[in-house]
Structures are given as structure tokens and as C-alpha cells.
Amino acid sequence: MPAATSPPVPPRRLTRLARHRFAEGLCAGLAALDRRLLEFFNEMPSLTASQAVVQNHREAGRRYQLFRAKWIEGLALAWRSSLAPLVTTSSGPLSFAPDRLELVSDDVVENKIFASRMALVVAEHAGSHYDMLRQLVLQLEGQEPDAHDILRADVLCLAVLDQWVHVGLPRADLQLVLDPLQKGLSELLQAQCQETVAFLNAQGVHADGDLRARVRRAPEAPATGAAPMAPPQSAAGG
Numbered sequence: 001m002p003a004a005t006s007p008p009v010p011p012r013r014l015t016r017l018a019r020h021r022f023a024e025g026l027c028a029g030l031a032a033l034d035r036r037l038l039e040f041f042n043e044m045p046s047l048t049a050s051q052a053v054v055q056n057h058r059e060a061g062r063r064y065q066l067f068r069a070k071w072i073e074g075l076a077l078a079w080r081s082s083l084a085p086l087v088t089t090s091s092g093p094l095s096f097a098p099d100r101l102e103l104v105s106d107d108v109v110e111n112k113i114f115a116s117r118m119a120l121v122v123a124e125h126a127g128s129h130y131d132m133l134r135q136l137v138l139q140l141e142g143q144e145p146d147a148h149d150i151l152r153a154d155v156l157c158l159a160v161l162d163q164w165v166h167v168g169l170p171r172a173d174l175q176l177v178l179d180p181l182q183k184g185l186s187e188l189l190q191a192q193c194q195e196t197v198a199f200l201n202a203q204g205v206h207a208d209g210d211l212r213a214r215v216r217r218a219p220e221a222p223a224t225g226a227a228p229m230a231p232p233q234s235a236a237g238g
Helices: 012-027 030-047 049-081 105-126 127-143 151-165 169-177 178-202
Strands: 086-089 092-095
Touching: 012 030, 012 049, 012 127, 012 178, 030 049, 030 178, 049 151, 049 169, 105 127, 105 151, 105 178, 127 178, 151 169, 151 178, 169 178
Parallel strands: none
Antiparallel strands: 086 092
């Protein structure tokens, strides 16, 4: 008798598994991202001759040393929490994510703008693996990831910024390490997209050539925010 074959995994369950693997892989890579930023902060004072700037960089490095563990912990929780389902109420979507904190409304808007600009850079460098993962999920689910989906680069970057500010680190300090942070996130996103695509391929999910031409990254972030290096200005500062 021929060997019994397992029934195919339903598409929605398959994409849930894919998202879980993706999120856990991202969280596993946070230690390396932390080391990259720590090394950059440690080297930064030697990159300039201005005493005032050197002192500012040293203070930023001390702040990162003080708050880095809380930031990494909060970021991992935020990324995992983005897997929680959403329910819609008369007041809008409500998340089951624990301890989901909101900043004042002006900061929320500014953080989203900043995160969108970061996401453009991160997604661009993640390249074809990122596009392919989104394509396969679209193929399985019949729709693009929603505004809270862990597979969106802007969701990942917004959590980075929100948790940074939440633990007590200034936005200006994030600006100092924006280049290595974006590079580290890009590499992490690329690696996890590649791993998740391989998982889906192993389950028999492969790209549809017709669908490939219809996948677009544009809804993820405004095209006008191409220069991520200048932080949004806040009337409150920080």
C-alpha cells in the first residue's frame, strides 16, 4: 500500500504558522542588533574632534547602556504582540496585545512618520526576499497585510521607535544610531523573510507568476518620505 500522505495545511493556518516563525526569528536576532548599536555607541566619541559633540555622544552611549535591556525586552514583546488578533468595535480596532501603551497624539503621528521613513529604507535593503514573502501571503490570503501585520516593515519600525521612547531614551539618540540600526534591521528582516519563504515553499506554496506583477510595496509607506535621516520635529522636544 502507498504511504499515507498528510492533508494539506489550510491557508490561514499556514500563514499563522509563518507569521509566528517570522516573529520568533526577528526576536532571536535582537541580541545581535543590540551588540551592533552598543559597539557603535562605544566607537562614536572617537569619530569627532569637537569636545561638545564627544560629550553628547558619550552621554547618549551611557543612556543606551542603562536602558538597552528594557528596550530589547519591550521590542520583543511588541513584535510578538502584533500577532494578537484584532477585533473591531464602534470606536475602531481593539488589540488584545498586553500593556499596549499610547503616547500623546502628536507623538503618535510623529512616530508613525519617522517609522514610515525608516521602513522605506529597511524594506528596500531587505529586497526581493521581503517582496516574495508578501507575495506568497497575498497568494494564500487573497489580500495585502493589514495595518497591524507583523509582516509590514512599518509595523516593525514603529515598534522600534515606540519602545525606544517608552523606556526613556530620547528620539535624538535614535537619530545618532539610525544608520547602523537601519542596516541591522534590514539584515534581520531579509534573513527572516528568506527563512519564512523557505518554510512556505516546503509546504508547497510557490509564487504565481501572474501575481508577482501585481504585488506592490507602495501602500506600506508614503513615497514622499524618501529621506529618513532627518527626525520629525516635536514642539515638546525629545
